[in-house]
Amino acid sequence: MSDRGLELARDKMTTAGVAPAAIDTFSRFYRLLESGATGLVREADVEPLPQLPRAHDLDLDDAAASAALAQTAIIKLNGGLGTSMGMDRAKSLLPVRTDDQGRDLTFLDVIVGQVRAARAATGARLPLVLMNSFRTQTDTLALLSRYDDLAVEGLPLDFLQNREPKLLADTLEPAEWPADPDLEWCPPGHGDLYPALHASGVVRALLDAGFRYASVSNSDNLGAAPDARIAAWFAASGAPYAAEMCLKTPADVKGGQLVVRKSDGRIIQRETAQTHPDDLEVSLDPERHRYFHTNNLWFDLEALAAELDRTGGVLELPLIRNEKTVDPADGSSPKVVQIESAMGAAVAVFEGAQAIEVGRERFLPVKTTNDLLVLRSDVYELTDDHHLVARVPAPLVKLSGVYKTIAQFDERFRSGAPSLRRATSLTVDGDWTFGQGVVVEGDAVLSDAGTARTVPDGATVTGAGVVDAGGAQS
Secondary structure (H helix, E strand, O other): OHHHHHHHHHHHHHHOOOOHHHHHHHHHHHHHHHOOOOOOOOHHHEEEOOOOOEHHHOOOOHHHHHHHHHOEEEEEEEOOOOHHHOOOOOHHHOEEEEOOOOOEEEHHHHHHHHHHHHHHHHOOOOOEEEEEOOOOHHHHHHHHOOOOOOOOOOOOOEEEOOOEEOEEOOOOOEOOOOOOHHHHEEOOOHHHHHHHHHHHOHHHHHHHOOOOEEEEEEOOEOOOOOOHHHHHHHHHHOOOEEEEEEEOOOOOOOOOEEEEEOOOOOEEEEOHHHOOHHHHHHHOOOOOOOEEEEEEEEEEHHHHHHHHHHHOOOOOOOOEEEEEEOOOOOOOOOEEEEEEOOHHHHHHOOOOOEEEEOOHHHOOEOOOHHHHHHHHOOOEEEOOOOOEEEOOOOOEEEEOHHHOOHHHHHHHOOOOOOEEEEEEEEEEOOOEEEOOOOEEEEEEEEOOOOOOEEEOOOOEEEOOEEEOOOOOEO
16 A cells, blocks of 8 residues: 555656655655654653753854854745635735835845845845745745845745645545645645755855855744844854754743753754644643744754765654645545654754754744734834834734634734734634724733624723723723
8 A cells, every 4th residue: 555655656746846855755754654653752752951052141242243144044934825824825925014104014025124134234145045835936036026136146046845745644645636736735844945955956056155054944933033143153153053942931832842862862853743642731831841942943054065965865854744634724625644844853963953042032933813913013113124123022812713814814903903012911702803093901801792893993902891992891
């Protein structure tokens, strides 16, 4: 059964023009999958990460910081479609802020602004290179064409993430879905960075152009702006690889973490999908596991090139088995397995890999409309260098299911986000449409009234509900 499934999958990928390194990576994971591997990392087999150096404590001179940034390239993972928010194109094309002229700025516009500002401040060439997917490339490059000063001579603006077939859960053969053949394919997770880099030749091109380091992060994390001080720390460390980690807060119930494997003392990554249900509670305990992974990574490009050449781009990363339906929007469609891997798992591949504790300002991802509401609100200020700076601690926002998709969300916030600067939390049950100039205070709650309701213009939302502009409560 499995031999046939792998043969069919390899043929499908070859016909579609998938890179040989990606096909070989898929084949390795397929054999792990058929052997029953789950990729689970049990709590009994690991220890927590020890105390890390703190980026806020770094004592580095400006010259060293500028010199390190001058040798750094910025790589952004830009293959995500935002399907969990009902999107069918690159999530990074979603408007996230407005500028002083009232123009919408997408994630990509803000990222470009950060890169251009860092170039102006330091004189670094600072190339920006995106890892796109076959679903995000065209729209992304169309947006970037607005910026005629962005490209660095001799270097591409992007390279393509690979794709792989979804596998039927019962046979491990490639799924077929004639209603929408695109849904027969899935991205291999951000661990695909390595075979994609190998196939594209981007690492060698960066080295040939005089760059030594790369800062890699997700395009939906606008906190991961170019940082000369972290670049200098990484350059001075001599490490081949480093990960940025944050201290956990009550909002951090998902995401990867680094742990120490008891058997050999090696630092490894454990994703949520690799955590056994019995271990989930302790894995989230901030007293035991203090840090979570931001997915911001640093690479010594010479060490990365050597490892990619040695392995042909097939790094020995652990398997992540992800079970879904072939059509994510149709729970009755056939069950499939998606083979995935995490790029952060390469921490176990590179001898001497390190980690550093960074501030929360380095981690501002948007995974849900809850996150988007906070980022669009007055909690954050967009500075002249396109950094998003929190002026007060960000409140914890929980919106009901009617706000899940972008279309549903935007319909209920037609006048923009409410003021959240005086809020510690906002919980919205039921269906509420927000008027203009709404202010949220304290631990605010909007209860499910059973029918659609409106928060009037100028009203205040508190723990007791809505107080309209005239002081009346509803």
